[in-house]
Structures are given as structure tokens and as C-alpha cells.
Amino acid sequence: xxxxxxxxxxxxxxxxxxxxxxxxxxxxxxxxxxxxxxxxxxxxxxxxxxxxxxxxxxxxxxxxxxxxxxxxxxxxxxxxxxxxxxxxxxxxxxxxxxxxxxxxxxxxxxxxxxxxxxxxxxxxxxxxxxxxxxxxxxxxxxxxxxxxxxxxxxxxxxxxxxxxxxxxxxxxxxxxxxxxxxxxxxxxxxxxxxxxxxxxxxxxxxxxxxxxxxxxxxxxxxxxxxxxxxxxxxxxxxxxxxxxxxxxxxxxxxxxxxxxxxxxxxxxxxxxxxxxxxxxxxxxxxxxxxxxxxxxxxxxxxxxxxxxxxxxxxxxxxxxxxxxxxxxxxx
Amino acid sequence: xxxxxxxxxxxxxxxxxxxxxxxxxxxxxxxxxxxxxxxxxxxxxxxxxxxxxxxxxxxxxxxxxxxxxxxxxxxxxxxxxxxxxxxxxxxxxxxxxxxxxxxxxxxxxxxxxxxxxxxxxxxxxxxxxxxxxxxxxxxxxxxxxxxxxxxxxxxxxxxxxxxxxxxxxxxxxxxxxxxxxxxxxxxxxxxxxxxxxxxxxxxxxxxxxxxxxxxxxxxxxxxxxxxxxxxxxxxxxxxxxxxxxxxxxxxxxxxxxxxxxxxxxxxxxxxxxxxxxxxxxxxxxxxxxxxxxxxxxxxxxxxxxxxxxxxxxxxxxxxxxxxxxxxxxxx
Numbered sequence: 001x002x003x004x005x006x007x008x009x010x011x012x013x014x015x016x017x018x019x020x021x022x023x024x025x026x027x028x029x030x031x032x033x034x035x036x037x038x039x040x041x042x043x044x045x046x047x048x049x050x051x052x053x054x055x056x057x058x059x060x061x062x063x064x065x066x067x068x069x070x071x072x073x074x075x076x077x078x079x080x081x082x083x084x085x086x087x088x089x090x091x092x093x094x095x096x097x098x099x100x101x102x103x104x105x106x107x108x109x110x111x112x113x114x115x116x117x118x119x120x121x122x123x124x125x126x127x128x129x130x131x132x133x134x135x136x137x138x139x140x141x142x143x144x145x146x147x148x149x150x151x152x153x154x155x156x157x158x159x160x161x162x163x164x165x166x167x168x169x170x171x172x173x174x175x176x177x178x179x180x181x182x183x184x185x186x187x188x189x190x191x192x193x194x195x196x197x198x199x200x201x202x203x204x205x206x207x208x209x210x211x212x213x214x215x216x217x218x219x220x221x222x223x224x225x226x227x228x229x230x231x232x233x234x235x236x237x238x239x240x241x242x243x244x245x246x247x248x249x250x251x252x253x254x255x256x257x258x259x260x261x262x263x264x265x266x267x268x269x270x271x272x273x274x275x276x277x278x279x280x281x282x283x284x285x286x287x288x289x290x291x292x293x294x295x296x297x298x299x300x301x302x303x304x305x306x307x308x309x310x311x312x313x314x315x316x317x318x319x320x321x322x323x324x325x326x327x328x329x330x331x
Numbered sequence: 332x333x334x335x336x337x338x339x340x341x342x343x344x345x346x347x348x349x350x351x352x353x354x355x356x357x358x359x360x361x362x363x364x365x366x367x368x369x370x371x372x373x374x375x376x377x378x379x380x381x382x383x384x385x386x387x388x389x390x391x392x393x394x395x396x397x398x399x400x401x402x403x404x405x406x407x408x409x410x411x412x413x414x415x416x417x418x419x420x421x422x423x424x425x426x427x428x429x430x431x432x433x434x435x436x437x438x439x440x441x442x443x444x445x446x447x448x449x450x451x452x453x454x455x456x457x458x459x460x461x462x463x464x465x466x467x468x469x470x471x472x473x474x475x476x477x478x479x480x481x482x483x484x485x486x487x488x489x490x491x492x493x494x495x496x497x498x499x500x501x502x503x504x505x506x507x508x509x510x511x512x513x514x515x516x517x518x519x520x521x522x523x524x525x526x527x528x529x530x531x532x533x534x535x536x537x538x539x540x541x542x543x544x545x546x547x548x549x550x551x552x553x554x555x556x557x558x559x560x561x562x563x564x565x566x567x568x569x570x571x572x573x574x575x576x577x578x579x580x581x582x583x584x585x586x587x588x589x590x591x592x593x594x595x596x597x598x599x600x601x602x603x604x605x606x607x608x609x610x611x612x613x614x615x616x617x618x619x620x621x622x623x624x625x626x627x628x629x630x631x632x633x634x635x636x637x638x639x640x641x642x643x644x645x646x647x648x649x650x651x652x653x654x655x656x657x658x659x660x661x662x
Contacts, residue, residue: 022473023408023476023477023575024406024407024466024473024474024475024476024559025372025402025403025406025559025560026370026371026372026406026409026466027370027371027372027401027402028368028369028407028408028468028473029368029369029370029371030368030369030371031363031366031367031368031369031470032362032363032369034362036362037359037360037361037363038359038360038361038362038369038465039355039357039359039360039364040358040360040413040448040449040463040465041356041358041415041449042415042416042417042449042450042451042461042463043417043418043451044417044418044451044453044455044459044461046419046454046455046456047451048456049454049455050453071356072356072357073356073357074357075356075357076355076356076357078357082371084371084372084373084463085373086373086375086461087373087375088375088377088459092617093502105478117371118371118372118373119373120374120461122374122375122376122377122380122381123380124375124377124380124457124459125377125379125457126455126456126457126459127454128375128419128457128459128461130373130375130417130451130459130463132371132373132463133357134369134371134417135357135464137359139362142355142359143355144354144355144359145354145355146354160425180589196530228355228356229356242468244354256618272451314361325332328341
């Protein structure tokens, strides 16, 4: 248990996963490369709210804590630079669990090229994690929500609803039965659970878009990509972008992929899982048609699912209700 | 209660205290001024561990959350740039309490010239706060723990034990009686409680030291200030610096101020409160004699309390035991 380690013991546990910058009251990260801006984001994860022993191993908790923050950097078009992690732990937390969290966190950072530069470990009656991520973006190239324009096409970088399906399978093992006879059933179930436990930040997407833009000589120099990630659900992302940009959206409903397996599990709720399930950590982007079409050609599983329209009609998004949208404080 | 607000309502609460940078998945901070490095620190505060309704109002919780992080920046010689705050809240938390935290946080940031650039608010069974602060420091001028040298004098920037005394008075109102007849008793009690509730990050000290260094022409260009803050206690700070620098310390016991009022309240434990009480958020610095003496001349309440010696003797610090040192996981 961590209470047997004491603070110095906990520091020793933490140390192998840290960059050499750790050891003072704060980490000195160095200077920014010329022409780049600092990007900062923070996310908190609570035991029983954002993860639980039933659905997420310690390693997965660590991975998720890193990945959700890296997804925010990806959503800004930023490249990871460094991260801090603060852990609140009951004194009875098994030491293995804490090491597992650091290991999963480290694995994700290594995969996506970041480093752990600071932390805090404190006593708490309930497990909580807080991660802050830093990245850099070329001057003027940050992706933001408020720059969507009428005529832009709405692109998603992958399928939605998979994380929700994985979570439901983890919470309700009896759902497996709905997939009796489903082709490659075990692999499909594993892959859905994995979507929930090990989300993939789409750091690959913004560099690809800028390569496409550089090929297309008619793009003005001050061009900005509009978008965000779909961590709180696909519908939420579209609504947030529309609200921030003062525009509306017309969705091509037939283009919104509902994976066959989700239809098997969710039945008549399948479209809700896709729209409101959340935690898929794809990017939702608004791009001029030529860029959107080239991107979708090159990026497997991406799709054009609608277009940005003026906000003349009553609805922000034609035909879309937000009642099911994820509310952290729903009880 | 926050559960009546929902996520959008909570965002509205948060918004007035944020810089304009907030509104996307992450904040774009801009580029660093030339010749400056990024400094990053994080601290987590837990209800019942680091604060409680008995000792700390919501405003004080917000202030403390900001101040402990600013103290880490001060300890690095850095100037504040921006901060993020993540809040875990039970759904039944009063909205006024949350607003109070933001107000106290904001008050501290305004006073010391920082800005709130990001946050996260999530449901949690227990109140927790996590703050990450970043600042900038001139290239090569970061204060660190590992550069103390034999012959350096050990300087504290103020008195120790006051925060501990304030905490004890808040927790045990009957201690007031020990100060019966004490001159200006009410003011003294208020001031001690304030030391605990509203700690002052010593951001004023590093610039003063660099001004002194610039006056003293014999200081080599690559000179580095060694030190840290005394958040975990005066004794802990000295031990950490000695361990990191591979040196020992000889303390001038008679120079370690024990405020008369602490002797009244703590009686025979007074020296323990001073050495191990913690949370005074002063700086403990190791400086060449000429700089140390000039600093102490100019900085009220600062003192030279010892010198750095070789680690030849058995004890790290002559005559000092670390048994009482603050351990977050002590039960």
C-alpha cells in the first residue's frame, strides 16, 4: 500500500518515468523553437466517474489520462512537448496500481513523443488524476472552433460510437450474447473494448492536412482549420463548433457511419451511441471542399458527414436534438 | 448545487475568471520572449487533507491553490505566465463555494500577474483541485536545488512556523487562551491565521537577488542561485538542497527565528513548528557570503541561518533529525 512507502518512496516510484527535468520545485522546459507558440490543456479523471476497476486496468487509466490530453493537443493542431501528472491516492492504494498508472502513462507518451516533466502525489480519500499537457504549434496554425465558414465540409477522422460500445461490453458482459454467431466475434469484442481503454489521439491528422494544403496552391496564406476533438461526443463537437463560429450545420445522415456491430449491440439506440456516446477522440473538422475531399481520400475511415450552412433556420443543426448529449453533472 | 447547473452552467461560472485564450480544446499562449525558458509546476489540493471548511473559506482555497504553485515558480526564479485549474466536485457542492474558489484564485493571480488559461470541471465524490502553473525564466537563471556549494550561506526569506501556528489556532480555538494578556492579541491571532489561509509566494525575491548580483562585479557570469521553497518545512528544504547538491549544512541555531507568539502557543514544541511546520512558502537559498549579506540587509525578516559544509560528518545536517518532517502519507 502506498502508505507504507511514504513520500520519498512514492517519489522513487515516480522517478523512472520522468524526464531528467524533474527534481526541483518546477521543471525548466527550455525555450520554444522560433516561430512556434505554446499550447496548454488540462483534464481531470476521477475513479468511478471516468474509469473503474471493472472497465479499466491501472495501465489503461494511465494511458487514458495521457491520451485525452494528447487528443486536446491534436485537436489544436499542436505537437506534444511535455506533461505533468498529479495523483490523489488513498493510503491503502496498492503500490502496483500506482506503478501501473505510470507505466500506461509512459507507454502513451513514448508512443506519441511527449515526456513527463512534473508531478504531485498526495493523500486523498478517493483516487483522482489530473494531467496538464503542453505542446507547440506553428504560429497562426492552431486549429480552433470559431473559424468554421459557410460552405465548409464537416469531416470526421474515424468512426464514432465504438468507445461507448466497448464501455457497455465491459460493464455488461451479458451483451456478448447479442454477438453470438457474429463473424470474428472475439476479435470484434476485444477491439471495441480496446477503443474504450486505449483511445488513440489523432496527432497524425493535422500534419497531413497541412501537407494537403501545401499541395493546393490556391489556399490563402492566412487559412485556418476549424475543428475540435469528439471527446464529449460527435453531436457535441458539431454543436460547439457551430456555436463558436455563429453558423449552422446540415448533416448528411447517410454518411454517418454506424458500425454494423454497434447495431447488433445497441439495436434501436445505435445512432444515439454514435452521436452522443463520446470518448472516441476523433477530430471533427470544417474544411473547404477541395481539402476535405483530398483528406478523406487519404485518411482511412474518415468521412464527410455534412456541411456548414448559415444560421438562418431555427435549429443549430437540422434535425439534431442535444437532449442526449453527455453532461458530466447529470445525476 | 452544481448538479443543477450542468456542464454548460459550470462553464458560465468559470468564464468571467478566464483569459480570452479559453474556449478551445487547449489555450494558445503565444510564443516565449527571446532568451527565456518555460518553467512548469503542478500541485494538487484535497479537501480534508490540504484544507477544510473548519480552517479555509472557498476564497482561501482558491488563493492557496494559486499561491502554492506561484511559490514553486518563485522558488525557480521564474515570472508567472499562466495557470490551469481542474476541479473535481460532488454534485451537491454549493455553487457559491465554487464561485468563491474561482474568486480567491483570481484575486491571487491578479495580485501576482498571472492569468487563468484553462480548466476542467468534473464530477467527483470528493472535492479536489489541481493547478498547473507555468512561468518563464531568463536562460540559465533558474534556481535549482543541486548547485549549493561549500561556503555558501543559507538564507531564509522570512520567519517559519507561522502557518503551522495559524493552522493550530484555526483547528483548536481553545489555544487562544494561551495568548491571554498577550499584547495586541486579536491582531496577532488574525495575522497567524492569515499566514495559513493566504500564503504569500516570494516572487519578489529572485529579481532582488539578480539586482544585487549585477551590482557585485566579481560574480562570474555562469553563477547560479541554489534554493527551493519551504512549502514542506524549513528542515525539509535544507535536507533536499543538501541531498541534491551532495553537501552538508551547519546551522546557526541561534539565528533561526522563533517568533515569541509561537513560544507562547507551542511551548516546548516551538522549534518543531519552525523546522517542520511547513507551508510558510518562504525561500531557502544558498548564496555566496557577499550576496547573502546584502540580501539580508535589504529584505526585512530574512536571515542567514547557516552555511553549507562538506558532507564529511555523518549527519547531513548537524544535530537535525528528520523524524518530524512532513510526510503526506503519514497515517
